[in-house]
């Protein structure tokens with residue numbers, strides 16, 4: 128029979144754990160004490176929105192780079208997502224509207240992983256319904272899958288126009304095989320103005336005709352077609368392009384590739400994708 132650990136040593140170890148738990152809890156409460164000052168410094172009352180996706184991805188990248196030891200990255204990532212999303216919530220309450228047309232399970236997993244349980248989760252039957260819910264709110268978020276499939280139509284048209292909701296992030300922030308909430312989703316909100324991240328810019332475009340050369344040409348702009356759908360005999364597409372390329376260049380490249388440039392409308396952006404493992 129293996130020797131039982133000496134009772135005194137176990138008690139000592141548990142005392143250590145209690146000390147660390149208390150220190151972590153006190154640090155979290157201390158993090159909370161900054162919020163009042165942060166609301167004033169950010170002007171959250173005026174804008175109604177406390178989200179700063181650029182700051183969030185920066186925190187998440189440093190967390191992933193620093194991490195080591197026994198605790199899985201999945202766990203620390205989910206803990207920090209809950210901390211950040213809840214600290215955002217206490218600055219300005221919001222709900223997360225989710226498109227569950229592809230099933231509630233993956234969307235609920237994604238919303239809970241990225242925003243925790245304090246933030247209300249509201250399911251909707253389509254991406255359009257999510258966009259309208261966000262458009263009609265003060266500062267809510269919406270999430271839907273990138274790969275909606277052709278039957279979903281050109282849902283991104285609802286993001287076109289001044290004041291309409293825009294894509295502010297692509298989740299998960301830390302991409303890797305086997306991610307526990309790995310469904311790729313776009314996160315939308317009312318426009319964030321100065322706080323928007325534009326490493327990758329998303330454009331909605333409508334084209335009279337489409338040629339496969341255009342797909343190749345987009346590669347030169349670090350770009351890709353995220354989704355497309357036929358609309359009244361034309362092709363409506365959602366394009367993702369490297370933010371360093373100005374819109375005029377994107378239009379010129381598409382024209383050169385033989386695709387009549389319907390005007391491109393910016394419908395949001397997100398950080399450079401960050402992959403580990």
Ligand SMILES: C=C(O[C@@H]1C=C(C(=O)O)C=C[C@H]1O)C(=O)O
Pocket residue numbers: 165169177178179180182183186210211212214215218
């Ligand atoms: C605290 C802030 O507000 C939000 C919450 C964050 C956090 O808890 O770390 C980070 C970015 C924002 O989305 C901030 O802007 O710094």
